[in-house]
Amino acid sequence: MQESNVLEIRDLQKTFKSGDSSLTVLKNINFNVEKGISCAIVGPSGSGKTTLLGLCAGLDKPTSGEVVISGSIINDLNEEQLAALRNQRIGFVFQSFQLIPTLTAVENVMVPVELRGMEYKKAYERAKFLLGEVGLSSRINHYPTQLSGGEQQRVAIARAFINDPEILFADEPTGNLDTETGEQIENILFELNKKQGTTLIIVTHDPELAQKCDRIIRLKSGEVESDTYLNKELATAE
Numbered sequence: 001m002q003e004s005n006v007l008e009i010r011d012l013q014k015t016f017k018s019g020d021s022s023l024t025v026l027k028n029i030n031f032n033v034e035k036g037i038s039c040a041i042v043g044p045s046g047s048g049k050t051t052l053l054g055l056c057a058g059l060d061k062p063t064s065g066e067v068v069i070s071g072s073i074i075n076d077l078n079e080e081q082l083a084a085l086r087n088q089r090i091g092f093v094f095q096s097f098q099l100i101p102t103l104t105a106v107e108n109v110m111v112p113v114e115l116r117g118m119e120y121k122k123a124y125e126r127a128k129f130l131l132g133e134v135g136l137s138s139r140i141n142h143y144p145t146q147l148s149g150g151e152q153q154r155v156a157i158a159r160a161f162i163n164d165p166e167i168l169f170a171d172e173p174t175g176n177l178d179t180e181t182g183e184q185i186e187n188i189l190f191e192l193n194k195k196q197g198t199t200l201i202i203v204t205h206d207p208e209l210a211q212k213c214d215r216i217i218r219l220k221s222g223e224v225e226s227d228t229y230l231n232k233e234l235a236t237a238e
């Protein structure tokens, strides 16, 4: 593993089996992602983007091949180790926010650190700070139903950043939002990418969002169709 890579994908394959039929959704995927960059994953619906992100984040296991996150081969980890990796080194933002309805904004953001056993007051202060970073200082005690879609996604982003992850995976993070709100969410993600040095991997349908990233990986029918660096410095470093 090269120091400069935060993620390495080697010969990754995923086949879903049900009864006698099987569907190979990812075929022989290989790429590395440099620490601290923003990388878009694009491609038609059904091309395997969500499946790929799930494998990278350790939410699902590949049929064959390896995912290496900062030197840990995640295939080799047991459930407990995987849960710790997901909790401490990975952030995930979904299209559908996925907040816990019975918890307030600040409580939702605190969930991952509470799972880690951080002291309540410390967790609360960090959650409050991050809600401020995403512009929600005045909404910390609101429940998800009392927040707009854009506000809920901001809470989800604050939650994803609470453990200062090495990588943030976002699956269509602006997919359920109007254009203007979507742009605000994008700006927050890029700001946190720069400020905290978190590597950003974003699945998106939005060509404008993809164009703002350092790199675009395009999938087609479960394979990498193209891999383009928009950031010239990275392109020459390759």
Ligand SMILES: Nc1ncnc2c1ncn2[C@@H]1O[C@H](COP(=O)(O)OP(=O)(O)O)[C@@H](O)[C@H]1O
Residues within 6 Å of the ligand: 016, 023, 025, 043, 044, 045, 046, 047, 048, 049, 050, 051, 052
């Ligand atoms: N758990 C699953 N079982 C069976 N097939 C699945 C499963 N998850 C995804 N698929 C199939 O894998 C293909 C790729 O899906 P997905 O990764 O969600 O694509 P994308 O995010 O690019 O739209 C689709 O044909 C989908 O139906």
Ligand SMILES: [Mg+2]
Residues within 6 Å of the ligand: 049, 050, 051
């Ligand atoms: Mg998808």
